[in-house]
Amino acid sequence: MTSLSAPITIVRPEIIEFGVGVAGRLGKWAAGQGFARVLVVSDAFNASRVGILELPGEVTVFSQVKPEPDTDNLDLVLAAADAAQADLIVGFGGGSAMDLAKLASVLSGSAQTLRDVVGAGKVAHRRRAGLAQVPTTSGTGSEAGIRALVTDPLTQAKLAVESIHMLADIAVIDPGLTFTVPAATTAATGVDAMAHCVEAFTNRKAHPMIDLYAIEGVRLVGRYLARAVADGSDAEARAGLSLASLYGGFCLGPVNTAGGHALAYPLGTRWHVAHGAANALIFPHVLAFNTPAATQKTAQVIEALNLNAGADQASVFEAAFGFCAGLGIEMRLSALGVPETDLGVMADDAFAIRRLLDNNPRDLGRGDILSIYQAAY
Template sequence: MDRPITLHQPPRLEIGTGAARTLGTWAEGAARPLVIASGPTQQYVERLGLSGDVRVIDNVPPEPDIPAFEAVLEVARAHGPDLVVGLGGGSVLDVAKLTAALWDSPQALAEVAGPNRVSGRRTRLAQVATTAGTGSEAGIRALLTDPETKSKVAVESPYLLADIAILDPELTYSVPPAVTAATGIDAMAHCVEAFTNIRAHDLIDAYARLGISLVGRFLRRAVENGADSEARAGMMLASYYGGLCLGPVNTAAGHALAYPLGTRLSLPHGLANAIIFPHVLAFNQPVRPEKTAEVSAALGLAGAGSPEGLLMAAHGFCADLGVEMRLSAHGAEAPALEGWAGEAHAIRRLMDNNPRDMSVEDIHDIYRAAL
């Protein structure tokens, strides 16, 4: 409790059905908005009520790499925006953060990679989430894939924080059930990994508990009925709480193990984390029994008193939501797993947060169990 932490939050949060329509009023006076979206999310641009010379980029791919970001940056520099709007899931929101910070900056991406290296020049930034998973709208981090190394480039800075974040459950109605499930489990993983982290803090624990509880109450409902506004709003709030957990505490082994699955198999971030989540939860149970018991109770996991029982229960929870949990079904082959284990083990910014030491062989065992 007495360890100093810093918690960043967007100065304005709009949440609720129809909240997307508030952006136009907030953004009044912006003459050249740039909306960064993806194919599925560009349909919501008109709901934002923006005026002026609005430019829309609608081709941000899932798990964007550096060339994809540089293509967005080129368009931004040609447009000269006085407002950048991220409209999408975590990949889109991360690209929007970096675009707002770098389009009019002398700094290159390589110069800002890591913590607290962004100079501070930034265009106004609005983040409008269309999924309930990453919580990127709440945070100060952005991730891109380096296509040469197949690793994640992480930028962390308070200058990536949105001026306004908008959580409108209507924008998530069209998210398919399987994606709803995977991104919802990712939101939960953010909360759980922060909750059981060696850097855990009482303030962040409170947000984590709220997020885990909301997932337990609303994820299944959101999967079964995409137009359940209360469930969708509950999951967006859970995702936001997960994003708050990331700033001061961050994730741990679960996300480290998920990253090679994203870069090597091109798995969406949420799906990669959903596959890994039960395995790391069970692995850490012996050193975090009380907190793991809280997680199990919130999710209604029966028979979770031992690591073996917990693994089965948590795996069943994810699979019952419609997540394909077998890595082999996503193209993974056994000979590649050892190399991926080494890659995951090398992500020390996350692995060093894990409450239980995890060797390369431990990671290899988890990948084999998930195959």
């Protein structure tokens, strides 16, 4: 683990509005900034409630965001941004909408293509359009970060872009926008937020400055997720999850995730399993696998979730599995339509995601990954 004296860079959106009922503050901010042509990047459901943002000027809504968006979906967003000549781009939805908004903000009107900017620090110029993020789920924390991912439909691999130029000017986090999220989605996205925090907390690059947010994010999920699943209109529980998601986003920039997300990605790219559901299914397996290399921090995670477990892998797995299953999350790959014959290919895909696996506190070999998939099947 990284020592307290190690250098670290922390970035945040310049303005973060947080609280039930703050969605309309985006419009007031945008008007004060003089924005006149706004593109909202959204899915079909959230497109129907763009009015709650009270945006000024000419507002164009792109409503075709797909779960786990691919490069074709990004091309459509870029065409919409160019046609609208947008001076403000708003991501309004889950992580997919916010990631596409980030990419549109730096690629629209630029000579660079997506392929030019894949990786870290390759966006050449500061964006010309403003960028605002408004999450409507509590999971990705994308509103706070500088990374965006889309899937290459040919290789079924995630293309990750990281750039300070994709940091939002403003993030408006209104937990009231999450009240309508179904229980199953609430459960899965809540575990995704927790996984961001846990993977950063137990990471080889873990840093005390980020640990503070990470462990508090885990506590918030442990305290509020079951309540929000049971009653979606529980404002305090929804706010707790929104804050946990934001803290998870704070973890992603300077530290990032690790093995859990690497193993979850092939479920989404190959079999279109929702990102939160994929992470929730994988979470107990990787937490238990990593226990020998992160014993003390794993114990802190278990305590933060208000669970009981010993220091052994089997006990950790049982506690974490019970937490996820108790939320109604499907915990078997076979029940999600993943064929057993594809596990080896998925293991190859996951093993290739070195940007995350190299962060894992314990080396995950290709055989280890396959064993986890088989145990999860």
